[in-house]
Amino acid sequence: MxxxxxxxxxxxxxxxxxxxxxxxxxxxxxxxxxxxxNIYLTPYDILRLRRALGLSSGEFLHRHTQHFLAGSTGIPVVQLAxxxxxxxxxxxxxxxxxxxxxxxxxxxxxxxxxxxxxxxxxxxxxxxxxxxxxxxxxxxxxxxxxxxxxxxxxxMEQAFQQVLPPGFKPQKSLGASLGKLLFLAYDLDRFAQLLKDRKFVSFYELDEALLLEAQEDDEALLKLAFQYVNLQAEELLSMF
Ligand code: SF4
Ligand code: SF4
Structure with a gap:
């Protein structure tokens, strides 16, 4: 502030x-x-605000935030506009x-x-x-x-902080790939769209119980997004 x-x-x-x-x-x-x-928003802040306002995550991000991938790390930064x-x-x-x-x-x-x-x-x-x-x-x-x-x-923030492996240091070589992946936790409706594809769900072996819960519950959807980002981040980081 x-x-x-x-x-x-x-x-x-x-x-x-x-x-x-x-x-x-x-x-x-x-x-x-x-x-x-300067109010930096977490994925859970966005979940709560967009639900209260009756907006999709994409609409909320577009109308009420400034967001970008930080130049030096590629990590998403989302600020309340x-x-x-x-x-x-x-x-x-x-x-x-x-x-x-x-x-x-x-x-x-x-x-x-x-x-x-x-x-x-x-x-x-x-x-x-x-x-x-x-x-x-x-x-x-x-x-x-x-x-x-x-x-x-x-x-929720503690859970989000654990999606990246302990000791992870942002690397320029990752480009925007990791940032775009992490941004899925902020744009949950986009993640929900991915879940509609059964092949996607079975390929990533996402937790079935959480998957069912996520159809009705935003908090469960966010936890599932963390799980997916974690799996993908490990795969991505293993390539570098
Ligand atoms: S309105 Fe803001 S600045 Fe004033 S007392 Fe409350 S928190 Fe402090
Ligand atoms: S008006 Fe804006 S800055 Fe003030 S408490 Fe509400 S969300 Fe935070």
Whole structure:
């Protein structure tokens, strides 16, 4: 986000650390944190948002994101698009976030962010920008994250991080192949199209139980996409 400062300068927090914070529409800064921010979306963020908006994954990606394969690594980068005129998030209203119950992981974490090591967090903004940090409401980081409903986001992202083999380092020689493969997890409807081909399903020996579940359940479809990307990535990487 634009207000971010380096995590090196910020005290490290753990789930047991306490901090003062409360957000609300009476604060002068209300919705200012939804303007001119870099919000990186995960595959699960997209699943939740496009379902809430009743859009296909392709439509959502086209209308509400900027996405590309990073030049140096070829890994997909998907960012929430801001309104090009006023730089506000396209989902903000005078009353607040119109996709609040399905808002992205980064929005749920705010004003916190992940630290450099597992279980570590830090504040990414100070009380001059985020007046909620001056409110008297004290809570632990763990309580805050639980109230924000971050757990399913954490679990899905951990699963996504495991689709590539441990110790994998992006290689230029892979070109865009790996990035395009990983992008299937963001564009789930395209993956669902592939599943309609029985030959495809049997060739990759995808989990039959998960396959049945995936016909009705978006979360199961995403897990199946992770499984497919993992199988394909191993094959791809073995060729280099
Ligand atoms: S800046 Fe902080 S207090 Fe103000 S609206 Fe955003 S999160 Fe809430
Ligand atoms: S998705 Fe909602 S909470 Fe996140 S920046 Fe947009 S309006 Fe703000």
């Amino acid at each position: 634009s207000q971010q400062t380096s995590s090196m300068e910020k005290p490290v927090l753990t789930e047991k650390s306490t901090f003062k914070f409360a957000c609300g529409d009476t604060l002068p800064c209300f919705t200012q944190c939804c303007r001119d921010v 801001m309104n090009s005129q006023n730089l506000y998030c396209q989902f903000v209203t005078p009353e607040g976030c119109r996709v609040y119950s399905d808002r992205p992981w980064a929005c749920r974490m705010y004003p916190l962010d992940l630290g450099n090591r597992e279980g570590e967090y830090h504040l990414i903004v100070n009380h001059e920008k985020c007046l909620g940090l001056l409110e008297p409401n004290v809570q632990t980081v763990g309580e805050y994250l639980e109230n924000q409903g971050v757990q399913p986001y954490v679990e």
